[in-house]
Amino acid sequence: MELIEIDGVDAAQFARFHALRDDVRRHDQEFPVGLGLTECQVLFARQDADLRVEGLAVVDGDTWLGMAWLDWWLQENTHIVEVEIAVHPAHRRRGAGTFLLKAATARAKAAGRTVLSTTILGDYETGDSAGTAFAAARGFSRKHTEYHQVFELPMAAERLDELEARIAGQHDEYRLVQWREHTPDEWIEQFADALSVMGEEVPMGELDREPMRWTPERIRQAEERRLEQGRFCHTTAAIAPDGTLAAYTQMGGAAGNPERLYQWDTLVRPEHRGRRLGMGVKIPNLRSLQAELDHPAVLHTWNAVENGPMIAVNKYLGFRPVAQRTNWQQTL
Ligand SMILES: CC(C)(COP(=O)(O)OP(=O)(O)OC[C@H]1O[C@@H](n2cnc3c(N)ncnc32)[C@H](O)[C@@H]1OP(=O)(O)O)[C@@H](O)C(=O)NCCC(=O)NCCS
Incomplete structure (x- = not known):
């Protein structure tokens, strides 16, 4: 070899x-x-x-x-x-x-x-696969587990209307802002902060991993990289009456892989929870994503097994778990 x-x-x-x-x-x-x-x-x-x-x-x-x-x-x-x-x-x-x-x-x-880290896909119920057997045999320990969930798009317009009707009136004081490949200058400072909060809030089990610290410059670099990669991204944010960016969600994919779409981050800042803002940003973002979809596709997302609220929101939207994704690490 x-x-x-x-x-x-x-x-x-x-x-x-x-x-x-x-x-x-x-x-x-x-x-x-x-x-x-x-x-x-x-x-x-x-x-x-x-x-x-x-x-x-x-x-x-x-x-x-x-x-x-x-x-x-x-x-x-x-x-x-x-x-x-x-x-x-x-x-x-x-x-x-x-x-x-x-x-x-x-x-x-x-x-x-000093640390080697790896992510492995396995069976939906047990998490097991050739990869996990290999990792266990070669000195890695399992540190974190997520469900890989999917649903097929497009979602019927009636279903989207029905979901929207169920959350109507629960966060009327918030207004929605949407953008595509470039974060508007007006929101970039707050968006950088929200991305950093996301890194701190998302459950990571026993994983040794520091959250990313976002700045406007880093967002611009990520946007430039994304465009060069042929990727696209739809963002919907909810703005509180005092001008705080209270929640956001991002979905997208890449032109080269049109049948694979992704639900990336969704964050509702802790002080704005309990008002159905998670669904409140996801549904309009899904509408935006679907408006440009002229072919069937699978929307993928991952949630930590202990992240009950986000799994519940995703199940409500129509996602179903198909695999486990586990993170393993070893100290060198
Ligand atoms: C995991 C993977 C990389 C292993 O590659 P490989 O070349 O078969 O691995 P090796 O031959 O070096 O196996 C080393 C040891 O791992 C363990 N192992 C590997 N595959 C296994 C399996 N299917 N079942 C049980 N044990 C297994 C065994 O202990 C094996 O030693 P042995 O063959 O002497 O019993 C391969 O199965 C793969 O590509 N899987 C899909 C991708 C993936 O999950 N990658 C994550 C790895 S970090």
């Missing part, structure tokens, strides 16, 4: 790396998710202040056995390397996964990082 470093410059090599990753996901997951080719390539090409990515492949002659993707966070979590390892189904249980893990561990240690 031999290791290849993926530089992101050699287009044919990168396409092979990406295809291997996508093939594994399609093989192992009923509802596969993941970045498209361009989305990945852009991450390799950019020199961002907050993230550096690295790719490795393990080959046997002309045959590619598996790949590893390493995320190096550069502002927070500078003690952690996030690693994803995937081995082609035809080449498993021959040590390729272990080979890649050893290479990732050596790189992390050489850079002075």
Whole structure:
């Protein structure tokens, strides 16, 4: 077995790396998710202040056995390397996964990082998979569990009307603001703060991970990266009478993967809870997303198993759990 470093410059090599990753996901997951080719390539090409990515492949002659993707966070979590390892189904249980893990561990240690972190998909009820068996056998401990939930779009207009009718009158004093790829200057300071609060509020189990600290500059950098990746994003925020950005939600996807859409963050600031603002921002945002949808798609979302309120809101909207996503870590 031999290791290849993926530089992101050699287009044919990168396409092979990406295809291997996508093939594994399609093989192992009923509802596969993941970045498209361009989305990945852009991450390799950019020199961002907050993230550096690295790719490795393990080959046997002309045959590619598996790949590893390493995320190096550069502002927070500078003690952690996030690693994803995937081995082609035809080449498993021959040590390729272990080979890649050893290479990732050596790189992390050489850079002075002390924690290796990984995210693994498994069975909806037990969370188990080849990935979790591998992680347990190779020194990782399970730290956090989320449900991967999906629902098929488009949602019928009558259903959206019905959901909206049920929350009518519960937060009339708030007004809604919507935007697309660029956060309006008027809201960017408050939005940066809300994104940072989101990082602190979202349950993370026993996971060793610092929340991201957002600034207007970091939002602009993320927006620029998103556009370059061919991604799009719909945001709906609720503004309280005193001008506070009290709640927001974001949904979107990428032009290269039109059948995969995502429900990203939803935050209702603690002091504004209990007024159905979660649904209050999600329903109009879904309307905005659907207005441009001319094909069937699957909307994906993830919630910590202990995040009962958000799971309840999502179930009410029509999401159903299809898998567990677990986070594992080991100290190096
Ligand atoms: C997890 C994965 C990377 C393992 O790759 P691999 O090349 O088969 O792994 P290895 O051959 O190095 O296995 C090392 C050990 O892990 C354990 N293991 C791996 N797959 C297992 C399985 N399906 N069932 C039980 N134990 C397993 C075993 O202890 C194995 O040692 P053994 O074969 O001597 O018994 C591969 O199954 C995969 O790509 N799965 C989908 C992606 C994924 O879940 N990645 C997360 C990994 S962090």
